[in-house]
Amino acid sequence: MKWVLIAGKLATAFAWLMMFYNLVAPFEGNIAVILNILLAVTVFMHCFQTIIFHTLFNQLLPLKKVDYLQVFMFGVFSLLQYRQQVLDKQKS
Template identity: 35%
Template sequence: MSALVWVGRFVFAIIWGAMLANLVWPFPGKGFALFLILLFILIALHLLQLMMFATVYREHIQWRRGDYWQILLFGVIGWLAIVQAQPQRKAQS
């Protein structure tokens, strides 16, 4: 599952790169508007996921400051990485 998490992060990095490239070098035609709308939808959905995961799993999972950013950037893939890291975090504390 660790390899799938890294593949998911790579895919999201490409998606974020395309969305941010659209802001710096606007795509021609209606592509600019489409990617701008998709960027706002992506941010809104990841913020919603962050809010849901943080409220539901706050007592069950050891949270670190970077975990919030991981969910914001990678969505469910970030959450899977956090859940996967839990046994190591509990062993350290």
């Protein structure tokens, strides 16, 4: 499971890089428009996931700003990582 999270985070980081690169130096054709739309959708969804993260994990784990940034940047892959931390904490 750990390698899936790492691979997912790498893919997400690559997607962010492509979308931000498109803002600086737009690609030709429709791909630039598609990447701009994907950037807007991604920002919206990751904000929503950060709110979910705060709601679910605020009482279970001590959270710092970097934790919220992780969830915003990597979305569901960070949520799964923090979920595993909570489950490990409950087992011990």
